Amino acid sequence: MSIQIIGVIGAGQMGQGIAQVMACAGYQVQLVDSSADALDKAVIRIRQSIEKLTGKGLLEANNDYLAAIQCSTELSSLTSANLVIEAATESEKVKTTIFQALASICPASTLFASNTSSLSITRLAASIPNPERMIGMHFMNPVPLMQLVEVIEGLQTDKSTTMTVMEVAKRAGKISIPVKDRAGFVLNRILLPMINEAVFVLEERNATEEQIDQIMMLGAAHPIGPLALADLIGLDTCLSIMDVLYTQFGDSKYRAAPLLRQMVDAGRLGKKVGQGFYHYER
Ligand code: NAI
Numbered sequence: 001m002s003i004q005i006i007g008v009i010g011a012g013q014m015g016q017g018i019a020q021v022m023a024c025a026g027y028q029v030q031l032v033d034s035s036a037d038a039l040d041k042a043v044i045r046i047r048q049s050i051e052k053l054t055g056k057g058l059l060e061a062n063n064d065y066l067a068a069i070q071c072s073t074e075l076s077s078l079t080s081a082n083l084v085i086e087a088a089t090e091s092e093k094v095k096t097t098i099f100q101a102l103a104s105i106c107p108a109s110t111l112f113a114s115n116t117s118s119l120s121i122t123r124l125a126a127s128i129p130n131p132e133r134m135i136g137m138h139f140m141n142p143v144p145l146m147q148l149v150e151v152i153e154g155l156q157t158d159k160s161t162t163m164t165v166m167e168v169a170k171r172a173g174k175i176s177i178p179v180k181d182r183a184g185f186v187l188n189r190i191l192l193p194m195i196n197e198a199v200f201v202l203e204e205r206n207a208t209e210e211q212i213d214q215i216m217m218l219g220a221a222h223p224i225g226p227l228a229l230a231d232l233i234g235l236d237t238c239l240s241i242m243d244v245l246y247t248q249f250g251d252s253k254y255r256a257a258p259l260l261r262q263m264v265d266a267g268r269l270g271k272k273v274g275q276g277f278y279h280y281e282r
Helices: 013-024 036-055 092-105 121-126 159-171 187-203 209-220 226-233 235-249 258-265
Strands: 005-009 028-032 069-072 083-086 111-114 134-139 148-153 175-180
Touching: 005 013, 013 028, 013 036, 013 069, 013 134, 036 069, 083 092, 083 159, 092 111, 092 121, 111 159, 121 134, 134 159, 148 159, 159 175, 187 209, 187 226, 187 235, 187 258, 209 226, 226 235, 235 258
Parallel strands: 005 028, 005 083, 028 069, 083 111, 111 134, 148 175
Antiparallel strands: 134 148
16 A cells, blocks of 8 residues: 555654654654653754754755654544554553554554554554554664664554555665564564663672673673663663563563662653663753
8 A cells, every 4th residue: 555644653762763764755744742742852853863864964955854744742633644653652551542542533544553662463453443454663762773673463464564564664764574473572572681681780789880781882792781772762661571571471581670660660761861770961
């Protein structure tokens, strides 16, 4: 199916990036967030990111990419979207509520994708009519720079839905790899236990934050240490993924580090709030 208008729900760090790459790929983008403040901040960050990429010669200087993005706090602005990519908070309840509301206002032909890090696409799809149009499009953070999109087919996803979203990802300059609908998919099933282990090491005071990150960068050639990466992802998102892995696989190796949970309880969610394992100037 031909995609011209893409709805993006959630204007946080992921939604901003998704809206940006889709606008830069030539799609009309309708960006929705329940918070007007989040939308205002998103527009500022997208402008800054586009300027940076233009400065590096990665985007055309005379193209007003931002003009392709319309913002709204209302889901009803998405009725004419051909594809809606949801990147709201990582909570099954939040996402199910959004998709049910969308299903009641969008035609049955509108494709729905979730950027969830760990939730079951099959379960999200089961909550709406026409589940064959639901799929996972798992972008990486920061979206404008990271090439991968994991494409997750739920049990009822139609092949045509998969082909269409892979085409969209390609046009946005991404490489998509289809994976099965298992908790954490592939990337986070491998990545998050490593981050969680780093938090256990910190909790045991075996090493400081900086030492842990340096060890993984110098010793394992990681471009960023696990604690800095946790701050970038968002500690609430990390915790939510660990809880899903633990619940779905029932294996104690996936239990979240108590310090990770405490950090979330304390509101130290990482870079997006200015404080996580490290402090960030905002
Ligand atoms: P975030 O906390 O930066 O942004 C979430 C946004 O969703 C907020 O602006 C919030 O106002 C909005 N929101 C919440 N409920 C809403 C609703 N009912 N309607 C409209 N907007 C709503 O979170 P982030 O990091 O952007 O994550 C979003 C999604 O992307 C999550 O599912 C997360 O698991 C996934 N993800 C996150 C990655 C990361 O590195 N942070 C990487 C890949 C996927």
